[in-house]
Amino acid sequence: xxxxxxxxxxxIEISQIMIIVALLIIPSAIxxxxxxxxxxxxxxxxxxxxxxxxxVTGLSGxxxxxxxxxxxxxxxxxxxxxxxxxxxxxxxxxxxxxGAEHKVxxxxxxxxxxxxxxxxMRSAEKIPGDIQLLxxxxxxxxxxxxxxxxxxxxxLAAVILFPRTFITPEMSHQLHSVEVNREIFDCxxxxxxxxxxxxxxxxxxxxxxxxxxxxxxxLQHNIQDSEIPYDREKLIYELHQNRAFNPNYIFSYTALxxxxxxxxxxEQFFALPxxxxxxxxxxxxxxxxxxxxxxxxxxxxxxxETENKxxxxxxx
Numbered sequence: 001x002x003x004x005x006x007x008x009x010x011x012i013e014i015s016q017i018m019i020i021v022a023l024l025i026i027p028s029a030i031x032x033x034x035x036x037x038x039x040x041x042x043x044x045x046x047x048x049x050x051x052x053x054x055x056v057t058g059l060s061g062x063x064x065x066x067x068x069x070x071x072x073x074x075x076x077x078x079x080x081x082x083x084x085x086x087x088x089x090x091x092x093x094x095x096x097x098x099g100a101e102h103k104v105x106x107x108x109x110x111x112x113x114x115x116x117x118x119x120x121m122r123s124a125e126k127i128p129g130d131i132q133l134l135x136x137x138x139x140x141x142x143x144x145x146x147x148x149x150x151x152x153x154x155x156l157a158a159v160i161l162f163p164r165t166f167i168t169p170e171m172s173h174q175l176h177s178v179e180v181n182r183e184i185f186d187c188x189x190x191x192x193x194x195x196x197x198x199x200x201x202x203x204x205x206x207x208x209x210x211x212x213x214x215x216x217x218x219l220q221h222n223i224q225d226s227e228i229p230y231d232r233e234k235l236i237y238e239l240h241q242n243r244a245f246n247p248n249y250i251f252s253y254t255a256l257x258x259x260x261x262x263x264x265x266x267e268q269f270f271a272l273p274x275x276x277x278x279x280x281x282x283x284x285x286x287x288x289x290x291x292x293x294x295x296x297x298x299x300x301x302x303x304x305e306t307e308n309k310x311x312x313x314x315x316x
Contacts, residue, residue: 080107087130091199094141094295109140109152116151118158127161131192134199135159138209141270142217144301145293153216157185165191176255178208180215188212194253202271203243206253214266225261230283239264242279270295
C-alpha cells in the first residue's frame with residue numbers, strides 16, 4: 001500500500017472512530033435534555049436519577065475521545081515519508097547508526113510522538129516540518145531502550161518552539177534556549193536558533209532538545225543528581241573539559257544559577273557517546289543502566305536485546 005493510500009485509509013478509520021464517539025455523545029445530550037425538562041416540571045417524580053445514565057455515557061464518550069484516538073494512532077502509526085526518512089538519515093546520527101529493524105521502530109515511534117504531543121511555534125504561523133521531525137527524534141532516542149513503551153513522556157503535553165532565544169514570565173531575567181514549564185502541565189520550550197547548531201555540531205554547542213528531554217525523563221523517574229556515581233566537582237570539571245566549554249556556558253542555555261548534572265550528562269551521553277565513554281566510563285555505564293541502552297551499540301541500542309543476542313551467540 002502506498003503512503004498516500006495508507007494515509008487516506010487511516011484518516012477514514014479515525015473519522016469512523018470519531019463518528020462512533022459522536023453517536024454516544026449526541027444522543028446522550030438529547031436524552032439528558034429531555035429528562036432534565038421532565039424532571040424540572042415534575043413529570044417523572046422519583047425517577048430524576050435516570051438523568052445520571054445519559055450524563056455518564058456522554059461524559060465518558062467525551063473524555064475517552066482523545067484516549068481512543070491516541071490508542072488507535074499508537075497501534076496504527078502513519079509512518080514517515082521518504083523525505084522525512086532522508087532528513088533523519090542525513091541529520092540525525094543516532095538514527096543513521098541503527099540497524100534496519102530498529103530504524104523502522106524508530107520511525108514508528110517518531111510518528112506516534114508527533115501525534116501524541118501538541119506542537120506550537122511562537123511568532124510564526126507554521127512549524128517547519130523538519131524541525132518538528134528532528135525534535136521528535138530527539139525525544140524518541142531516550143525511549144529506544146524500553147521496547148514495550150507505547151506512550152512517550154506521558155506527562156509532556158506540548159512542545160513550544162521559539163525562532164530565537166526567549167524569556168518567559170517564569171524566567172524573565174535572561175534570554176535562554178531551553179525550559180521545562182510545569183505551571184499548568186508539562187511543556188518543553190526550545191529555541192530553534194540554538195537547537196539546530198547543537199544538533200549539527202555537538203562539540204561546539206549544547207543540544208538543547210536533548211537537555212530538555214533529559215530533564216523531563218529525570219522528573220518522570222524522580223532521579224536526583226546525587227545518584228550519579230561521581231564526585232560532583234570532578235564531574236562538573238570533566239563535563240566542561242571534554243568539550244573545552246566555559247563553565248558558565250550552560251547558563252546561557254538554561255538561565256539557571258545551578259548546574260543540572262543529570263541533564264548535562266545525558267546530553268553528552270547521546271550527543272557525544274564515545275567522548276563520554278572514553279573520559280568518564282563510570283558515568284557512561286551509569287547512564288547505560290538508566291536508559292537501558294548503549295548508544296554505541298550501533299545496530300541494537302537496547303541493552304536487553306544486545307545481551308540476549310550475545311547469550312544466543314554463546315549458546316550456538
